[in-house]
Amino acid sequence: MVATSVVSLPPRAERHRAVPARLLWIELRRNVMPWLLPIIAVVFWLDSYRTTLGQMSLWSSQTAITIGQGHPLIDFGPFVTGAAAWMGSRDGRRGTTDLVSVTARSRWAGQLVTWLATTAWALAGYVVLVGALYAVIAGRVSWGGPPWWPVIAMGAGILLFSTVGYVAGAVFPGRFVAPVAAFGAFVLLVMSSHAGFSDRVGAWSILPNSGQGGVGFGSGIFYPFLADLSLARLMALVGLSTAALGVLGLRSSVGGLRRALLAASVTLAGLAVAGTGIGLLGTARVEAHGVVIPLLDGGASDRAISYTPVCSAGALPVCLHPAYRSYLPGVAADLDPVLSEVDGLPGAPRRVAQVAASYGGPSQSATVNVTASLPAFDLSLGNLDFRPAEIAGLEDQLRFLFLHAFVGAGLRGGTPAQQSVLAALLSRVGVPFARQPGLLAPSSSVTIGGNGGLPGPPQKGSPIYAAAERFASQPIAAQRAWLTSHLTALRSGDLTLDQLP
Amino acid sequence: MRLHLESRRVPAALVLMAACGAVFQGVLRWPGSHGSLQIPLIIEAAAAAIVAVTTHSPFGESERATGRWLPYLRGGAAAGLTTASFAALLAGAVGANLLGGTEALLRDVAGMAGVGLLSAAALGGWLSWIGPMAYLALAEEALSSGWHTPWTWPARPPGDLGGALCAALVFFAGLAVVAIRGARAIGRE
Amino acid sequence: MNIDVADLTRRFGRNQAVAGVDLEAGAGVFGLLGPNGAGKTSLLRMMATVIPPTSGRLRLLGRDPGASDERREIRRRLGYLPQNLGYYPGFTVVEFIEYFALLKDMPPARVSRAVATAVERVDLGDKARAKLRTLSGGMLRRVGIAQAIVNEPELLLLDEPTAGLDPEQRVTFRELLRDFGERATVVVSTHLVEDVGAACSEVALMDRGKIVFLGTPEELRVQGESNGVGDSPLERGYSAVLAGARS
Numbered sequence: 005m006v007a008t009s010v011v012s013l014p015p016r017a018e019r020h021r022a023v024p025a026r027l028l029w030i031e032l033r034r035n036v037m038p039w040l041l042p043i044i045a046v047v048f049w050l051d052s053y054r055t056t057l058g059q060m061s062l063w064s065s066q067t068a069i070t071i072g073q074g075h076p077l078i079d080f081g082p083f084v085t086g087a088a089a090w091m092g093s094r095d096g097r098r099g100t101t102d103l104v105s106v107t108a109r110s111r112w113a114g115q116l117v118t119w120l121a122t123t124a125w126a127l128a129g130y131v132v133l134v135g136a137l138y139a140v141i142a143g144r145v146s147w148g149g150p151p152w153w154p155v156i157a158m159g160a161g162i163l164l165f166s167t168v169g170y171v172a173g174a175v176f177p178g179r180f181v182a183p184v185a186a187f188g189a190f191v192l193l194v195m196s197s198h199a200g201f202s203d204r205v206g207a208w209s210i211l212p213n214s215g216q217g218g219v220g221f222g223s224g225i226f227y228p229f230l231a232d233l234s235l236a237r238l239m240a241l242v243g244l245s246t247a248a249l250g251v252l253g254l255r256s257s258v259g260g261l262r263r264a265l266l267a268a269s270v271t272l273a274g275l276a277v278a279g280t281g282i283g284l285l286g287t288a289r290v291e292a293h294g295v296v297i298p299l300l301d302g303g304a305s306d307r308a309i310s311y312t313p314v315c316s317a318g319a320l321p322v323c324l325h326p327a328y329r330s331y332l333p334g335v336a337a338d339l340d341p342v343l344s345e346v347d348g349l350p351g352a353p354r355r356v357a358q359v360a361a362s363y364g365g366p367s368q369s370a371t372v373n374v375t376a377s378l379p380a381f382d383l384s385l386g387n388l389d390f391r392p393a394e395i396a397g398l399e400d401q402l403r404f405l406f407l408h409a410f411v412g413a414g415l416r417g418g419t420p421a422q423q424s425v426l427a428a429l430l431s432r433v434g435v436p437f438a439r440q441p442g443l444l445a446p447s448s449s450v451t452i453g454g455n456g457g458l459p460g461p462p463q464k465g466s467p468i469y470a471a472a473e474r475f476a477s478q479p480i481a482a483q484r485a486w487l488t489s490h491l492t493a494l495r496s497g498d499l500t501l502d503q504l505p
Numbered sequence: 506m507r508l509h510l511e512s513r514r515v516p517a518a519l520v521l522m523a524a525c526g527a528v529f530q531g532v533l534r535w536p537g538s539h540g541s542l543q544i545p546l547i548i549e550a551a552a553a554a555i556v557a558v559t560t561h562s563p564f565g566e567s568e569r570a571t572g573r574w575l576p577y578l579r580g581g582a583a584a585g586l587t588t589a590s591f592a593a594l595l596a597g598a599v600g601a602n603l604l605g606g607t608e609a610l611l612r613d614v615a616g617m618a619g620v621g622l623l624s625a626a627a628l629g630g631w632l633s634w635i636g637p638m639a640y641l642a643l644a645e646e647a648l649s650s651g652w653h654t655p656w657t658w659p660a661r662p663p664g665d666l667g668g669a670l671c672a673a674l675v676f677f678a679g680l681a682v683v684a685i686r687g688a689r690a691i692g693r694e
Numbered sequence: 695m696n697i698d699v700a701d702l703t704r705r706f707g708r709n710q711a712v713a714g715v716d717l718e719a720g721a722g723v724f725g726l727l728g729p730n731g732a733g734k735t736s737l738l739r740m741m742a743t744v745i746p747p748t749s750g751r752l753r754l755l756g757r758d759p760g761a762s763d764e765r766r767e768i769r770r771r772l773g774y775l776p777q778n779l780g781y782y783p784g785f786t787v788v789e790f791i792e793y794f795a796l797l798k799d800m801p802p803a804r805v806s807r808a809v810a811t812a813v814e815r816v817d818l819g820d821k822a823r824a825k826l827r828t829l830s831g832g833m834l835r836r837v838g839i840a841q842a843i844v845n846e847p848e849l850l851l852l853d854e855p856t857a858g859l860d861p862e863q864r865v866t867f868r869e870l871l872r873d874f875g876e877r878a879t880v881v882v883s884t885h886l887v888e889d890v891g892a893a894c895s896e897v898a899l900m901d902r903g904k905i906v907f908l909g910t911p912e913e914l915r916v917q918g919e920s921n922g923v924g925d926s927p928l929e930r931g932y933s934a935v936l937a938g939a940r941s
Contacts, residue, residue, distance in 0.1 A: 026805070027796050034784045040635065047642040054650075082638055090632070097631070099780030102744045103841070107797035108770035114797055179514060179558050180521055183634035187551035190641070191532070194544050198537040260762035 024117055031121035037087045041129040048079045048133045056137060061144045062327055063151065064223045071154045074213025076134055077161045078193045084126040084162055086186025088169030091122045096177020110263055111256040115174060116249065123166040130162050147327035148224045153234035157212040160241035165189050167245040171252045209233070209285055209295075210240050220294055220363030225327045227308055227360065230294035232301050236284040243278025247271050292362045313357065320347065322383075324358045335383070338399035341433040342406045349484065350491045351410070358383050400435045407433075412495025420468045421499040427472035428483075437464070437472070471501045478505055509578045513559040518586060522593040525552045529597030542604055542648055546659050548597075549613045550641040552590035554634035557621025559586060560688035561630025580684030587618040587676070609663040616658050616672025617641070622679025630688035695720050695753075696849055696879035697741060702750035703903075704736050711736035713903030714750070723875035725894035725911070726883040727932060732900040734883040735777050735853055741881065742774040742851050755848055770799050773847030777854050777883075779838040783827035787818055787837055790826060794841040812840040815870060817863065832858040839867070843874065850880040856889055868893040887928040891915075899935050906939035 052075040059065040070076070092115075095101045105111050138150050169185045192211070199208035208214045212234070223229045253267025288297045293306075314329045315321035316336035320343045324332050339356060346352045407429050411422045418426060431437055475483065486505050493499050510516070529548045560583065591614045595607060603610065617637050624636020647657035655667030662668075697719040704712040712733045726734050739745050740752060743759045755771055757764035781790060791812055795805045813822050816836035821829065826837065835858045842850060856864050871893040874880050884890065890897050891911050899907035899914070907914060914931040921937070922930025 026802060027793065030785075030789050030793050030796075034782065034789065036632075043635065043639050047639070047646075050643070050646045079642070082642075083635075086634060086638065094782065095780070098782055099778055100782070101780070102739070102742070102776045103774070103780060103794065104797060106742050106744055106769055106772060106774050107794065108766050108799035109797045178517070179561055179631055180517065180555065182631070183551065183554040183558055183638075184521065186634060186638055187547060187554060190547045190638075191528070191544065191551075194547060195532070195535070195537060198541060198544070260765075262762060 024113075027114070027117045028121055028124075031118050032124065035121050035125055036090055037084070037122050037125035037129075040083050040087050041125070044080055044083050044129060045133060047083075048076060051079050052076050052133075053137055053140075056141065061146075061330075062221075062225065063141065063145055063148045064219060064221050064225055066141045066145065067151055067154070068219045068221055068223070070137070071151060071158070072219035073197065074154075074158055074161070074193075074211065076130065076137075077158045077211070077213045078190075078197065080126065080130055080162050081165045081193050082186045082190040085165040085169035085189035086182045088119070088122050088126070088166040089173035089182040089185035091118055092170035092173025092175075093177035093181050094118070094173075096174075097179075110260070112253040112263065112267065115170075115252060115256060119167065119170045119249070119252075122170060123163060126162050126166050127159060130159060134158075145327075146330075151219050151224060151229040153229065153231040153238075154212060154219060157234035157237040157241070160238045160245070161212045164241045164245045164248075167248045171248045174252055175255065209288065210237060210282060212237050212241075220361060222360035222363065223294060225309065225325055225360070226311075227293040230296065230301070232297035233285075233288060233295040235300050236281050236288065236297055239281030240278050240285065241281070243274045243276070243281055246274030247278060248274070250274055290363070293360075294363045320353060320355070322356045324383075328358065335402070338402045339406060342403045342410075342429075345429060345433050346407075346410055349487050351495070353410075356383055356406075400430075400439060403433050403435055404430060404440070411491075412497070419497045419499070420471070420501050421494060421504060422497070423468050424471040424475060424501060424504055425487075425494060427469070428476040431472075431476050432480075432483075437469070467501055471504050475504050510582060512563055513561070513582060515559055515582060515586065518555050518559045519589060521555050522552055522586075522590050525555070525590065526593035526597030529594050530599070530601060533598060533601035533603060542659065543645055545603070546613065546644060546648075547641060549594060549610065549659075550617050550637045550644075552594060553587075553614060553617035553621045554637040556583060556586045556590055556618045557625045557633035557637065558630055559583075560622065560625040560633065560683050562687060562690070575687075576684045579687055580680055583618070583622055583680055583683050587615060590614055590618065605663045608669075609659075612663075612669050612672045613659050615676040619672070619674075619676030619679035622683045623675070625688035626679070626682040626686055628689060633688065696755050697724075697881070698751070698753040699741075700751040702737070702740065702752055703748045704733075704740055704745065705748045706736075710903055712740070712747075715900075715903075715905055717898065717905065717908070719879050719881065719896065721875065721877060721879055722895040723871050723880045723882060723893050725890035725897035726881055726900065727885075727887065727890060727897060728900035729936065733903040734900050736903075737900070738851050738853050738881065738883050739776075741849075742772065742776075743769060744774075744776075768849070770845070771848040772798075773842035773845060773850040775838045775842040775852045775855055779834060781826045781834060781837065783825065785826055786823050787813060787826065787829070787840075788822045790837060791841045791844050795844045798845045800845050808844050808846070812844040815843065816840045817866060830858075832860060832863065835859060836863065839870075843870075846878075848878045850874055850878055851883075852881065853883045854885070855882060856884065856886060864889070887932050888926065891926075891928045899932065901936055901939050904939075907935040 052070045055075055056066050056070040059069065095104055104114055107114070134155055138155075141150065169182075169189070172185045173181050193213055196208045196211040196214045199214060219229060247270075250267050250269075250271025250273075253270060254264060256263075256267075284297050284299060287299065288295050290296075311326055313323040314326050314332055315323040316332055318336075318340075322332065322336040322339055322343075324335065328335075343353070343356070404426075407426050408418065411418065411426050411429075413419075413422045413426065427437060427440055430440055478486070482505065487494075490499065490503075525548055529545065532544045532548060535544075560579070591611055594610060594614060598610070605613075617640060620640045621633050621637045625633035628635060644657050644659040646652070647654075647660035652660055655661060655665070655671040658665075658668035658672045695718045697717060699715055699717040702712055702715045702717075703710065715733075715737060726738070728734050736745070740747050741754060743754075743765055746760065752759060754768045757768050759765045759768055782793075785793065788809055792805060792809045795809055796802070800808060813819055816839050818833065818836055818840065821833060826834065829837065835855065839852070839855055842852065856867060859867060868889065871880055871882065875893075875895065882889065882894065894911055897907075897909065897911050897914055898905045907917070911928060914935065915927040916931065917938075918924065918927060918930025918932070918934040920934070922932070922934035923937075924930040924933050
């Protein structure tokens with residue numbers, strides 16, 4: 005005799021409506037991830053937050069390193085992977101596999117709810133911490149807006165680590181799965197970081213902590229934040245996460261053809277999206293305004309953000325982007341002695357204007373660069389740091405770069421004659437010979453054409469030094485007269501030391 | 506002894522430590538990690554975490570009534586596994602450029618194993634990997650920020666006495682706690 | 695028949711755990727007795743759709759568990775308590791039972807009432823909000839029983855359900871079994887013959903993967919009247935049947 009069911013079942017749609025929400029609520033309440041969030045918050049504070057606040061008060065500068073290099077992902081990734089692996093291995097560890105595998109709701113569905121709760125906690129923690137960081141930055145900057153796409157791509161990175169960790173835990177539910185997954189993620193992330201510095205568009209670029217993430221120091225100021233790299237990463241990371249969840253479904257669907265087909269479809273769809281994203285990443289190239297993926301770019305990389313520069317008062321104005329308005333007095337004061345010194349000489353600047361730092365250029369790591377196409381002087385301030393601890397020496401470096409461009413040394417160290425005149429002029433604008441050798445030290449924040457290793461100001465006792473001392477000892481009127489008549493030849497590199505007065 | 510080690514999955518732990526040694530060799534030879542203390546440190550912390558995770562007992566309370574040998578078994582297993590992890594990493598460093606040398610490797614592995622053992626006493630064996638992971642994050646920050654406290658010993662020079670003493674103190678404290686009390690019995694879900 | 699088993703076998707490698715079992719059961723409480731390793735748990739796990747049979751016919755609640763749609767319908771009407779109950783230590787009693795009620799696809803509107811009823815039936819009302827890690831072994835067993843019965847199953851499979859229960863709870867539990875047996879098929883695998891005597895309307899005795907006795911508890915008792923060994927008539931019947939099967 006078949007017993008009559010005492011539970012009369014309502015239509016299927018009605019049954020399913022509220023169940024996942026309630027299951028999710030239980031899983032959210034009993035998840036290990038929130039217990040790890042305080043530790044992650046401390047790591048985030050030590051790493052991402054402190055790194056950010058050490059930068060110049062511009063959205064690009066504050067986010068280029070922290071967000072561009074994916075610090076939050078490194079802070080979250082290992083813990084999230086380990087916690088997700090722990091949650092994924094729960095039924096195996098606790099011996100509940102038999103119980104949960106004989107319920108009407110599929111094993112896959114149950115696992116997806118646990119995964120969703122785990123991932124939701126991780127992403128919620130990420131949103132809160134990055135949101136707090138952005139709120140702090142917003143309070144410090146007065147111009148422009150934040151880059152959002154790298155943040156979203158990093159969120160997808162956390163999604164991937166959570167998913168891979170969970171699936172690893174479900175497949176290998178032993179005691180070692182959580183530490184192996186967590187430390188494996190850490191190794192992967194740090195290797196990606198290291199590789200990204202030398203290969204910004206290579207295989208490692210799939211993770212959002214590799215390279216600069218398309219956030220250059222001119223991003224969001226002179227040109228838009230480019231979304232190309234983040235979009236391709238988003239596709240790759242979400243695709244891989246989806247495929248991993250599909251694999252979990254395939255494992256859990258033994259004996260059920262329809263469910264196996266669904267899981268296989270999810271896996272294939274995920275792989276297709278991931279493959280597209282990885283394929284797009286393969287077409288990425290580094291350009292002046294960031295990493296460009298032609299199929300995703302749509303001309304965004306060529307668009308400039310229009311602005312009206314702010315200029316210092318005086319006969320020779322120093323003009324900066326309005327985002328740098330607060331730095332204008334300092335930069336103008338630093339350049340004032342050199343501008344006065346060269347005023348009236350052939351090729352003397354009529355205007356000094358700030359230009360964008362090049363993302364892909366060799367000066368990406370530099371903070372300050374000056375190039376001259378006389379009589380216009382282009383000043384790239386990049387990640388200029390005007391904090392008191394950093395500013396010492398900056399005025400010397402600015403003056404050095406300006407005069408280096410003025411004597412026509414260009415992207416090279418300059419001819420001996422150019423170096424001598426440069427050293428003499430520097431000594432006249434408040435940078436004595438003794439302070440000059442350190443101006444192009446490897447740790448210097450300035451570059452000439454992006455190369456900080458070129459021979460810089462002369463060493464004491466050298467012929468160049470002797471000629472510089474000789475030139476500097478001339479009366480001012482004699483110096484100016486000589487410069488007026490010889491600047492063109494000096495700039496062309498035709499003069500020798502013997503021809504200096 | 507053999508049964509105790511098997512109950513702690515020590516054979517599997519030894520296999521994982523051998524794998525750590527192989528990965529260690531790989532990352533030390535990887536061009537991207539040249540001059541980096543960061544990546545080798547992660548492998549060292551992973552080996553320490555494996556030592557910590559083996560402290561989980563599948564027997565629960567029933568084991569606590571098994572007589573006076575248990576503390577020796579626990580302590581011996583933890584000390585032996587720490588030695589094995591050091592040996593595996595040392596073997597993995599053969600022929601590669603190990604920054605800091607053997608001295609720093611021993612200090613870092615032992616210290617982080619101590620962190621893991623203390624973590625096992627506080628959080629349970631299953632979740633004890635969180636301790637070495639958190640300490641690793643701290644140590645990586647110390648390396649990049651140039652902190653000088655001896656408690657972040659991986660950022661100290663190889664021959665530094667303060668760092669070595671702190672690492673030794675943490676290791677022996679962890680060893681003593683795990684030997685006497687064992688790992689905490691229940692982990693949070 | 696809610697359980698219709700014919701020539702059922704299950705192998706684990708070279709070990710044959712179940713070796714050709716035939717069994718039919720309708721509503722009522724069915725006792726499954728046998729020594730350790732007799733194949734009781736393997737048979738129960740097949741009936742619980744945890745593992746598929748190696749060969750033979752298995753139909754549950756008139757459906758084929760080999761077909762995924764039918765298996766789903768069986769599982770919706772199934773209650774199962776495994777021999778070793780796994781549990782989530784951080785869950786409360788109510789959460790654990792509710793969790794399984796939801797996984798069993800119960801109508802959401804009925805879940806909270808059903809959970810409350812199940813908790814009361816196993817007499818854990820005062821521990822409803824306690825974390826599972828704080829409960830004794832007997833209480834955990836009752837939580838396991840509660841999750842098995844929360845969906846008012848038509849087929850209830852219990853593997854060693856009374857292990858760890860105190861005598862008072864055991865008596866209450868037997869009443870629960872009899873109550874369920876009036877409208878569902880309850881299969882109880884146990885070592886404790888007194889449970890069978892008190893609650894079961896039918897009993898099977900397994901040895902070495904086969905059913906060596908099938909009848910009522912009274913019929914088993916009769917088997918031991920002449921040559922059985924044991925303290926109670928049922929124990930004597932049990933030992934006599936086993937001795938006969940092995941001779």
